[in-house]
Amino acid sequence: MKLIRLIYASAARTEMSYAELTNILRTAEAHNGQQGITGILCYGGGMFLQALEGERAVVNALYNRIIADPRHEQCEILRYGRIATRRYDQWKMKFVGIDDPATAHRRDLVLRHSGTSNFTPLQMTGGQASALLYDLSHEFRIAA
Amino acid sequence: MKLIRLIYASAARTEMSYAELTNILRTAEAHNGQQGITGILCYGGGMFLQALEGERAVVNALYNRIIADPRHEQCEILRYGRIATRRYDQWKMKFVGIDDPATAHRRDLVLRHSGTSNFTPLQMTGGQASALLYDLSHEFRIAA
Amino acid sequence: MKLIRLIYASAARTEMSYAELTNILRTAEAHNGQQGITGILCYGGGMFLQALEGERAVVNALYNRIIADPRHEQCEILRYGRIATRRYDQWKMKFVGIDDPATAHRRDLVLRHSGTSNFTPLQMTGGQASALLYDLSHEFRIAA
């Protein structure tokens, strides 16, 4: 059982509405539950940053479909590798919005891990993206 | 005194009833107490995952008998090695059932350490199996 | 300049003829020279194993096109990560055939790094695939 985590960034072809994002997540959750995929998805300023965890073959099959999705482009893997333990196993796919003015503290986390407080994940290193996603998830974690 | 821990997985030839499992454990506890073997045994979906701790010769003699037991097949060692200290010394053989609907949180632990929440230990790496058994045992540990 | 190496395996939809493979390589070499991509491609028994080196964005753009190529399926990344230095910089894309009876020593290398001497890269770990490609390349390296 080759468990991996894949983190990628991409650019939406057009800005996503709330309805479209909800639709993406609903599909993801249904699919991921069956396939044993867990993860987190961030969206902001027309950019996606997503972590996928699960079996190597399953995550790759999903990533191959994600690449083919016409709603985004410039898919680029930031980090990929074997993991001892899942990090996002509390969620089939947790969504975190970066744009919402009510959650300005999330932009502070963006600044901590990148060049400015603008969310530009395609410019980030794997380490920066991984740390940002982890910091963003703390707001939602249920204590073990 | 060569202390080792051996973790193996196997498949029951037919699904085990509660009575059969109880019988296996009663025999194991009687034998293990005399032989200085400690450990943990998980059963779910017709699959076994077991850790045995004790002297190298004693654990091997037991494993040789386990292999010959007609109630299961496909015995496969997942991890084996010298240990500094026992990890399951509170129990002659702790039993943990995975199937019981009342303990769904155990399936969450399965998901954390494998590809899905289905218990398929023959697919797990030694590290995944070892971590899963350790996490499962926390529910029962008595604080030192 | 985020230099990475991506190693993936895939299955040809139908066995490739020598002419088809030559065609693939000619296209790859022309493209890779412009884009600064270097690497190695193995083919045997209807399976591909390939390493791509270059800038992160360029390698990802190429991999996204590779996934969409209808001549193969089950594309699966075996290893991906930042590299300090290229390993295959002597070649725009070195081709190594595994099937040729005249090069049986290559199957010995397959055996050294996998379960049998059959070339089944989709079953390999990233470490096994990486070591196999490196061993296979020694036959062709020009001493520095």
Place this chain on the structure above:
Amino acid sequence: MKLIRLIYASAARTEMSYAELTNILRTAEAHNGQQGITGILCYGGGMFLQALEGERAVVNALYNRIIADPRHEQCEILRYGRIATRRYDQWKMKFVGIDDPATAHRRDLVLRHSGTSNFTPLQMTGGQASALLYDLSHEFRIAA
């Protein structure tokens, strides 16, 4: 592809003749070639020490049959674990006799790695057995 190496020792129920040992090896070579198993087998003073390399499931299936073989007893695993690369891939099953007076230097290797020059592998640690087998194999290795 979970490659492992398993090293075990055992005691022959009766001293093996040259013909019996040849018979064992012929069977092993035929089986191992199909299954992708490589290794080395030492025999001396009625004791066996053997290393098996290959896929985890295949090596375990073979070890389960070995345990059931009535020609020996006290099978005990000395070392078991994931390997990056095979160490004995030049041989389907290399045989090394310890008793032959013409090869007294092999008993010097036994002394280097154990308490006396008597071959008593069931008393050895995994590290001692692994180093002894490796040293014994050097006599036969073909330079790469």
Place this chain on the structure above:
Amino acid sequence: MKLIRLIYASAARTEMSYAELTNILRTAEAHNGQQGITGILCYGGGMFLQALEGERAVVNALYNRIIADPRHEQCEILRYGRIATRRYDQWKMKFVGIDDPATAHRRDLVLRHSGTSNFTPLQMTGGQASALLYDLSHEFRIAA
């Protein structure tokens, strides 16, 4: 996104008044907010010690301007390197005065990290300067 931290020391050509320092900081904060620069600036006894964090190109462009500023001289980099995470991301540019008699505890920190309690940053190693700035910032940090 190459995040770096640059720490430099320099000597004011003439002692700075409170008004001049305020002026420098106001300019810095306005500029840094746009450019994603964070940091800390210490002044005492006519000497500056400053840490700048941000993208490599942006921090260098700023440092090139700083060097050209006629209000100080002997600009010398004490430490420079990639960082995983910002350390001063709570501030566009935090100011800490060393001279103020009301904050004698800051001179105790100077003594801890240098030869005397006199603030002579041009004599400090990169490690000493980095640790002093970090210790000085604790007084102002907001718990996360």
Place this chain on the structure above:
Amino acid sequence: MKLIRLIYASAARTEMSYAELTNILRTAEAHNGQQGITGILCYGGGMFLQALEGERAVVNALYNRIIADPRHEQCEILRYGRIATRRYDQWKMKFVGIDDPATAHRRDLVLRHSGTSNFTPLQMTGGQASALLYDLSHEFRIAA
């Protein structure tokens, strides 16, 4: 005695002629010999990549003058830090041209350490620039 190595890249405002480069080097050698500075300077395609070694205060004073030199712009430090031993102590300032068609092997070294064989040092990481300079210097080293 705080010995450091500073590696920076910059862009010439206009392409440098051979005479201009010779002039820069003659000045550098005269200055560096007096100041104990050693190093290596590469030029190609209008870009500079230079390593400076010496005492911290001396190297910084030189770098401050270099930044102010109107013949180039976008000066950016790629790596900076304490060194145990000089690496370029055979030269006051070794010059290596990248553009010369007679030395195409130097562009192969550029490819090994960056995204393409084009010399774009402002895009390189500190590690890539440091390794490239070191590889380029081997052509000229006198055996110790």
Place this chain on the structure above:
Amino acid sequence: MKLIRLIYASAARTEMSYAELTNILRTAEAHNGQQGITGILCYGGGMFLQALEGERAVVNALYNRIIADPRHEQCEILRYGRIATRRYDQWKMKFVGIDDPATAHRRDLVLRHSGTSNFTPLQMTGGQASALLYDLSHEFRIAA
């Protein structure tokens, strides 16, 4: 000042009575206080396990006398080496009995660090004996 810790095991020639053990300890405490020796002595089932701490020459002189004591035999050093700091400095010689039914928890500690709950220190490794003595001493430690 070469501080060492020596841990040895031995077998009483005849079972020791409580009076005899008390006598041994009284002599040890008087001697050790003068010589700067500290330590712990366990007795159970006719077996001794003892740790001695102090100057190398002093501990060796004591051990040479211990070996000559006719009340026990088979003296065997389990661990010996330089120590940074004493571990049993609260006691000239702490006595811990393993046989007393009122302290069954001590036999649980024996099981944690050896093959069974029987106290057979001559079979233990140095690491097992050291960890067992340390665990046994916790019952008596006075918080610092």
Place this chain on the structure above:
Amino acid sequence: MKLIRLIYASAARTEMSYAELTNILRTAEAHNGQQGITGILCYGGGMFLQALEGERAVVNALYNRIIADPRHEQCEILRYGRIATRRYDQWKMKFVGIDDPATAHRRDLVLRHSGTSNFTPLQMTGGQASALLYDLSHEFRIAA
């Protein structure tokens, strides 16, 4: 700024009275405050053990004067080296007496780090002396 810590031991030519020790300390504090030296001085049974922290040149100049002081002899450095941070920066020179019957716990610390509870620092290793001084200082530390 080369910060160092120097620990030395020496023997008083004649036992020091309380008045003499007070005199030594008064002089030390006056001098050390000006020179940026911090440290700790232990005296017991006619032996000194002292740690000096500060700039390398300053500490050496002081140590050269200490060696020339006729009140003690056999000055011997036990430990000397660069330090990242001062350990005794709360004190210009903290005095700790070992002889006072009211502070017997200090002799327990001597025992923990040396052969007996007699204070014989000239016999101690650098590590033992350093750990003893650190343990002795805890009694006086003001929480940060």
Place this chain on the structure above:
Amino acid sequence: MKLIRLIYASAARTEMSYAELTNILRTAEAHNGQQGITGILCYGGGMFLQALEGERAVVNALYNRIIADPRHEQCEILRYGRIATRRYDQWKMKFVGIDDPATAHRRDLVLRHSGTSNFTPLQMTGGQASALLYDLSHEFRIAA
């Protein structure tokens, strides 16, 4: 099989003649060959330094007899511990004399590892004694 190496030093009660030393060695070789003990023995200036290798119980039984031998006194263990592999397996007990004027180079080795060229092994650390014995044995080693 717990292989250990024990290094001890001791003082002869009276200077040993060549005949006495030869007698000691003849007895040692006869005994050691049966017991699987290997090692090296140095004698000079009335002092012994010896390394013993073999099974833990066997080496301890021998050391217990050595301590009781009236021809020497002050037996002190300098180093003791588990070994992966014997270092002196070419010899049942190699003798190296330090006093012989014809082998002055051996006193140079003594100087390298101790305070003077006088052979005073009771003053040496375990590391010094181990390195000295190893250096002394090189003169006699047969290339493998």
Place this chain on the structure above:
Amino acid sequence: MKLIRLIYASAARTEMSYAELTNILRTAEAHNGQQGITGILCYGGGMFLQALEGERAVVNALYNRIIADPRHEQCEILRYGRIATRRYDQWKMKFVGIDDPATAHRRDLVLRHSGTSNFTPLQMTGGQASALLYDLSHEFRIAA
């Protein structure tokens, strides 16, 4: 036996003539041979740099005398610590002159390890001084 190496630098009060240096060395060699001290002494431009190896008490007694020698001043220890093995055991005190025009290659070594080719050991770190002395000694070493 606490073997140490002490490296110090100092300034001659007046430039030393060849006769004076010869005199110093003759005295040193006579003394060092008796005391088991080995080392290396460099002189150039009125500055000394010396390494002393031997027992801790002996080296300290010698250093205390060196400090009191009126022919030099500003004695400063650059490095001091326990050593496993002597580095200069081929010489009672090797002399290396830095000023001689016939040995300009020695000034190249000075440049490699310090700010300029001027010999200013009081400015060097312990690491720089240690490496310089080691490099200077290679000219004189006799192959082992």
